Amino acid sequence: MAPVSSGLQNMSGSDLSRKRARPDPSSRPTTGASLTERDKILELIRSRANRGIWSADIKRETNIPQTIVQKQIKMLLSNKLIKEVTDIRHKSRKVYMAAEFEPSDEISGGTWFSGGSLNKEVINDVRKRCKQQIMMLKAATSDMIYKGMKKSDPNITYTMQQIGDILQSLVIDKEVEEIKSTGKGDFANVPAGKVCYRTVQSSSRTQVGALASIPCGVCPRLRDCTPDGEISPRNCEYYKQWLGAEYF
Amino acid sequence: MKFLEYTPLDSLNLFLDHLNLGDCTIKGRLDAFSCKQTGTDRKLSISLEHEILDYLGKSSDSDPASPVDHLACRTSRKTLIYLVLTLGHLYPDYDFSAVKAHLFFKEEDWDGFKQIFDMYLSDASREWVASIGGSSLLESMTTAIDEVIKIKECDIYSYNPDSDSDPVLEKGALWSFNFFFYNRKLKRVVSFSCFCTSNLGGDGFLPNTASDEDDDVLVDMDM
Numbered sequence: 123m124a125p126v127s128s129g130l131q132n133m134s135g136s137d138l139s140r141k142r143a144r145p146d147p148s149s150r151p152t153t154g155a156s157l158t159e160r161d162k163i164l165e166l167i168r169s170r171a172n173r174g175i176w177s178a179d180i181k182r183e184t185n186i187p188q189t190i191v192q193k194q195i196k197m198l199l200s201n202k203l204i205k206e207v208t209d210i211r212h213k214s215r216k217v218y219m220a221a222e223f224e225p226s227d228e229i230s231g232g233t234w235f236s237g238g239s240l241n242k243e244v245i246n247d248v249r250k251r252c253k254q255q256i257m258m259l260k261a262a263t264s265d266m267i268y269k270g271m272k273k274s275d276p277n278i279t280y281t282m283q284q285i286g287d288i289l290q291s292l293v294i295d296k297e298v299e300e301i302k303s304t305g306k307g308d309f310a311n312v313p314a315g316k317v318c319y320r321t322v323q324s325s326s327r328t329q330v331g332a333l334a335s336i337p338c339g340v341c342p343r344l345r346d347c348t349p350d351g352e353i354s355p356r357n358c359e360y361y362k363q364w365l366g367a368e369y370f
Numbered sequence: 371m372k373f374l375e376y377t378p379l380d381s382l383n384l385f386l387d388h389l390n391l392g393d394c395t396i397k398g399r400l401d402a403f404s405c406k407q408t409g410t411d412r413k414l415s416i417s418l419e420h421e422i423l424d425y426l427g428k429s430s431d432s433d434p435a436s437p438v439d440h441l442a443c444r445t446s447r448k449t450l451i452y453l454v455l456t457l458g459h460l461y462p463d464y465d466f467s468a469v470k471a472h473l474f475f476k477e478e479d480w481d482g483f484k485q486i487f488d489m490y491l492s493d494a495s496r497e498w499v500a501s502i503g504g505s506s507l508l509e510s511m512t513t514a515i516d517e518v519i520k521i522k523e524c525d526i527y528s529y530n531p532d533s534d535s536d537p538v539l540e541k542g543a544l545w546s547f548n549f550f551f552y553n554r555k556l557k558r559v560v561s562f563s564c565f566c567t568s569n570l571g572g573d574g575f576l577p578n579t580a581s582d583e584d585d586d587v588l589v590d591m592d593m
Contacts, residue, residue, distance in 0.1 A: 176463065181463075213535075214466065215465075216463055216464060
């Protein structure tokens with residue numbers, strides 16, 4: 123150990139030994155230069171809190187070369203001071219976050235994502251519950267559906283917004299119908315004019331119009347068809363198919 | 371995978387590093403690697419092997435003639451792992467999954483490579499002859515690569531990733547390609563990666579290549 127310099131005479135012997143003796147538990151015996159670099163990197167990662175930081179940005183902002191950054195990150199990881207996280211907006215990027223933070227919704231994707239990919243189980247579960255509510259209530263607003271879900275399972279933690287998202291996805295998948303209430307019949311519990319959800323009714327499915335259900339209605343050769351022409355009802359292939367071979 | 375220094379590749383890399391062709395810029399690089407693994411490589415190759423075996427285990431119940439069948443062979447797995455490790459060295463800021471990467475690698479032959487070369491690098495070739503002279507870009511490249519790795523003994527692979535796994539896509543590349551020459555006997559890989567960005571258009575047309583941190587500049591401002 124180096125001799126005590128005169129500048130330190132004011133301190134008691136025990137203070138000095140405390141200051142000198144205790145090693146930094148998070149470092150391995152190493153040169154002063156790489157300690158500073160590791161601190162720089164760790165500080166930068168910590169400053170990004172729950173947003174995390176991409177390895178390329180670490181290099182750019184600290185100006186530390188790739189091999190050293192790689193080595194220091196490896197050490198920080200093994201000392202569990204930082205962790206790897208996935209940013210779902212840039213899935214294959216190497217993104218790091220200080221151990222004490224949890225990824226923000228922005229980079230984790232929020233409730234519907236887990237480990238960087240869509241959590242299908244969770245989503246299907248919520249969809250099922252929404253449909254259950256809608257079947258029970260016949261026609262309901264998202265508010266009513268949400269309240270109903272919470273009643274049957276107080277443990278759910280979804281927000282109204284999230285339930286709204288799921289209902290929209292059900293509408294797009296045509297499993298549920300979004301419609302304005304008439305205030306009557308099935309809609310008795312919903313004020314007239316308010317948007318609500320109900321199960322898909324077979325009557326609301328598009329029905330084929332009369333003209334489209336005969337071959338002429340959808341024929342691409344309609345304009346060229348004449349009674350005596352090359353294309354005529356007499357030799358029409360589509361009618362042959364539609365009426366069956368026995369009629370031709 | 372250890373980087374190998376080869377001076378014949380250096381002059382090509384110098385030429386291809388930032389080749390301004392007026393309305394676009396080409397960035398290409400040739401890298402040589404030995405399949406000798408570093409400590410980090412070893413760890414990664416073990417986890418890659420696990421990833422592949424897990425995947426094989428799951429897909430053994432699916433259709434009999436699946437494209438993953440050849441991965442049941444250890445040599446194929448080793449090749450895939452070397453290629454993925456090489457990708458990791460070329461693009462150290464990205465993670466590559468073996469299972470995904472395996473779908474993006476395609477076996478090629480020399481003619482396939484030449485076709486891609488002629489398609490994308492004809493302007494670059496003209497530049498090469500004009501500024502450096504001597505043999506054509508393709509000939510110079512072939513000679514240099516051959517010196518490192520004996521092309522005739524090589525398996526050639528191209529890497530064509532989807533948007534999630536493409537590090538070059540973020541740079542707003544107009545086109546890109548990646549070729550790998552693998553000589554099993556010599557235990558060496560030479561990679562040739564190339565992409566092209568436009569010199570035209572303002573920043574508004576390119577995806578945000580800087581970190582999203584730039585958004586935070588506004589956070590503390592009184593707006």
